[in-house]
Amino acid sequence: TKIQVGLLFGGRSGEHEVSIRSAAAIAQALKTEDNAQKYDLTPVYIHKNGIWEGGETAKSVLQQQTPPHSEGSGNLWDFPPEATQIDVWFPILHGPNGEDGTVQGLLTLMQVPFVGSGVLGSAMGMDKLAMKTAFAQAGLPQVTYKGVNRDKIWSSPCVFPKLCDEIEEEIGYPCFVKPANLGSSVGISKAKARSELETALDEAASYDRRIIIEKGITAREVECAVLGNDDPQASVVGEISYNTDFYDYETKYTEGKAELYIPSPLPDKIFKQVQEIAKQAFIAVDAAGLSRVDIFYEEATGEVYLNEINTLPGFTMTSMYPRLWEATGISFPELVDRLIQLGIQRHQ
Numbered sequence: 001t002k003i004q005v006g007l008l009f010g011g012r013s014g015e016h017e018v019s020i021r022s023a024a025a026i027a028q029a030l031k032t033e034d035n036a037q038k039y040d041l042t043p044v045y046i047h048k049n050g051i052w053e054g055g056e057t058a059k060s061v062l063q064q065q066t067p068p069h070s071e072g073s074g075n076l077w078d079f080p081p082e083a084t085q086i087d088v089w090f091p092i093l094h095g096p097n098g099e100d101g102t103v104q105g106l107l108t109l110m111q112v113p114f115v116g117s118g119v120l121g122s123a124m125g126m127d128k129l130a131m132k133t134a135f136a137q138a139g140l141p142q143v144t145y146k147g148v149n150r151d152k153i154w155s156s157p158c159v160f161p162k163l164c165d166e167i168e169e170e171i172g173y174p175c176f177v178k179p180a181n182l183g184s185s186v187g188i189s190k191a192k193a194r195s196e197l198e199t200a201l202d203e204a205a206s207y208d209r210r211i212i213i214e215k216g217i218t219a220r221e222v223e224c225a226v227l228g229n230d231d232p233q234a235s236v237v238g239e240i241s242y243n244t245d246f247y248d249y250e251t252k253y254t255e256g257k258a259e260l261y262i263p264s265p266l267p268d269k270i271f272k273q274v275q276e277i278a279k280q281a282f283i284a285v286d287a288a289g290l291s292r293v294d295i296f297y298e299e300a301t302g303e304v305y306l307n308e309i310n311t312l313p314g315f316t317m318t319s320m321y322p323r324l325w326e327a328t329g330i331s332f333p334e335l336v337d338r339l340i341q342l343g344i345q346r347h348q
């Protein structure tokens with residue numbers, strides 16, 4: 001009998017639409033001859049309001065690749081009937097409420113295997129401060145950073161200037177101010193002076209309780225895909241280039257604003273170093289199945305700095321993660337097959 005794969009997509013996050021496109025690509029890959037012999041697909045769509053829906057609605061969202069006109073109705077804790085028939089879940093949810101351990105906790109309670117990181121790896125990989133703490137503990141190279149809770153930013157007018165003084169002293173300009181638990185560059189600003197720092201802190205605080213401030217560097221941006229569980233493998237390294245100030249939301253999602261180079265024309269030694277750091281980053285946060293690790297290469301000094309790990313990276317036909325594996329010799333359908341098998345193995 002075939003393995004029932006529950007494809008869980010959509011979700012309560014700003015990356016809802018990307019999730020739908022990732023899920024459509026995975027659904028397509030499950031229909032190829034080799035995969036269709038092994039797997040049966042059950043799509044389950046999570047509406048923007050958090051309601052789960054299967055059946056025709058989920059199928060049509062996959063087909064149309066756009067959210068339905070009406071929001072989900074019913075109770076949050078009512079799951080579609082087919083959810084009880086799933087042998088392995090494939091959550092392909094980006095950002096908060098899906099990439100962060102919340103859904104992984106639910107699936108763990110359901111006692112059904114699932115693709116990707118568990119609760120710990122997902123939560124660590126979502127929170128930039130937690131992730132950096134784990135990376136530092138593992139001795140991985142990072143830029144100087146500082147964490148702050150938003151009560152310091154929004155509290156009394158005498159605390160705030162002190163905080164800005166501290167940041168200027170410890171980090172300096174330019175610096176990057178980020179909400180700790182987001183993605184797609186949402187809420188991130190680059191500050192080059194005091195007034196910009198003040199605005200950036202206020203902006204980031206509107207998205208998250210936890211804020212991170214980092215030393216801004218001028219560097220090439222490279223990405224490496226990691227696949228596996230306890231003994232993960234690294235793909236070839238890819239590189240992103242763009243003409244904007246940094247890799248912000250618009251550059252990420254506007255066609256033609258950024259170019260991908262696969263493989264990256266990095267010096268051989270750096271290329272290997274990036275792959276090694278990517279695997280160590282994966283292990284440091286206890287990731288599983290898949291992750292995309294983003295790294296800075298500061299050409300002027302020859303230094304490499306680990307930026308972040310993304311435990312459920314974009315998985316559309318044109319996304320970096322599957323393209324990096326394609327270039328490494330693993331086709332999209334084969335990648336989907338491997339991820340499902342890794343999910344099953346991890347839960348045995």
Ligand code: ADP
Nearest residue numbers: 143176182183184185186214215216217246247
């Ligand atoms: P997200 O999880 O939203 O992708 P990142 O931490 O990757 O957040 O930051 C988004 C982008 O901002 C990066 O791809 C890079 O272009 C820029 N950036 C972030 N931190 C730094 C830094 N310390 N120095 C230089 N550029 C940075």
Ligand code: MG
Nearest residue numbers: 183184308310
């Ligand atoms: Mg990210």
Ligand code: MG
Nearest residue numbers: 184185294308
């Ligand atoms: Mg990033």
